[in-house]
Amino acid sequence: MxxxxxxxxxxxxxxxxxxxxxxxxxxxxxxxxxxxxxxxxxxxxxxxxxxxxxxxxxxxxxxxxxxxxxxxxxxxxxxxxxxxxxxxxxxxxxxxxxxxxxxxxxxxxxxxxxxxxxxxxxxxxxxxxxxxxxxIPFVSLVVPNLVTLALGDNLRHALPATALAGALLVLLCDVAGRLVRFPYEIPVSTVVGVVGSVLFLALLLRGGRRMGLR
Structure with a gap:
């Protein structure tokens, strides 16, 4: 370590x-x-x-x-x-x-x-x-950006929400990985990678449209 x-x-x-x-x-x-x-x-x-x-x-x-x-x-x-x-x-x-x-x-x-x-x-x-x-990919990229969009940039307010949202995302992806091919298990990193990449692309497209409007 x-x-x-x-x-x-x-x-x-x-x-x-x-x-x-x-x-x-x-x-x-x-x-x-x-x-x-x-x-x-x-x-x-x-x-x-x-x-x-x-x-x-x-x-x-x-x-x-x-x-x-x-x-x-x-x-x-x-x-x-x-x-x-x-x-x-x-x-x-x-x-x-x-x-x-x-x-x-x-x-x-x-x-x-x-x-x-x-x-x-x-x-x-x-x-x-x-x-x-x-x-576990994309958690630190997607979750803070989504929470910031909803709550603003005040970290004292956003950090607890970010921690809870990140934990919830990982928990849901872990449960999904255990159920998709039960009794086999898909690593949580694989499921989070798929979900996180979709969310991250959505954030990029949203930022691109916002720059286009300017």
């Missing part, structure tokens, strides 16, 4: 370094750049796993599946819970930082410190969840 957290931090700050050198007309394109960046990392990981004859192990480890969450392993998720609670305490600062560097600095918020704190918290939570459960 320590190695996963370190790699997550390194990858996150490198991704931010890339974003700061790009210009976007619509912020919805940022997740697309993230998907491309993740694809490059995934390709490199697959290459090394292939050379070491570990492709099957890599697939089993990274696929999101609750069947491997057993006593002695799931307790690590409390670390993610504690970090999430810490992030909630910073919610107001994250909201102000999201309005831009100039606005945040004028209000007395240390912009760089707040942004870096948010990146560290997100990286730690992601690493803990991936090590314990595996990768």
């Amino acid at each position: 320590a190695m996963a957290v370190g790699c997550a931090l390194l990858g996150t700050f490198f991704f931010v370094w890339i974003l700061r050198r790009l210009t976007f007309r619509d912020m919805i394109l940022v997740p697309l750049v993230g998907i491309m960046f993740g694809g490059v990392i995934g390709a490199a990981t697959t290459f090394f796993a292939y050379r070491a004859d570990l492709l099957q192990s890599l697939g089993a480890w990274t696929a999101g599946d609750f069947s491997g969450v057993l006593r002695g392993r799931y307790e690590l998720l409390w670390v993610a819970g504690a970090v999430t609670a810490l992030g909630y305490l910073y919610a107001d600062r994250f909201t102000v930082a999201g309005m831009g560097r100039g606005f945040a600095v004028n209000l007395g918020v240390r912009y760089d410190r707040v942004v870096n704190t948010g990146l560290v918290l997100a990286a730690v939570i992601t690493a803990v969840v991936v090590v314990t459960v595996g990768q």
Whole structure:
């Protein structure tokens, strides 16, 4: 887990370094750049796993599946819970930082410190969840955007709703994966990937129509 957290931090700050050198007309394109960046990392990981004859192990480890969450392993998720609670305490600062560097600095918020704190918290939570459960795609892309559209950008109000909506989405997809081919089970990451990709495309099309109206 320590190695996963370190790699997550390194990858996150490198991704931010890339974003700061790009210009976007619509912020919805940022997740697309993230998907491309993740694809490059995934390709490199697959290459090394292939050379070491570990492709099957890599697939089993990274696929999101609750069947491997057993006593002695799931307790690590409390670390993610504690970090999430810490992030909630910073919610107001994250909201102000999201309005831009100039606005945040004028209000007395240390912009760089707040942004870096948010990146560290997100990286730690992601690493803990991936090590314990595996990768569950699109949840962090789709759910926060949908909640923001409904409730606005105030993170103190949106974070609890985001957590509940994300948990509900994963729960429904997990139940669907257990019932579609009963008594066999489809990994929750597969079901969430299908549902999440449809929702994400809907968000992209909505953003494209909004830019066209402008």
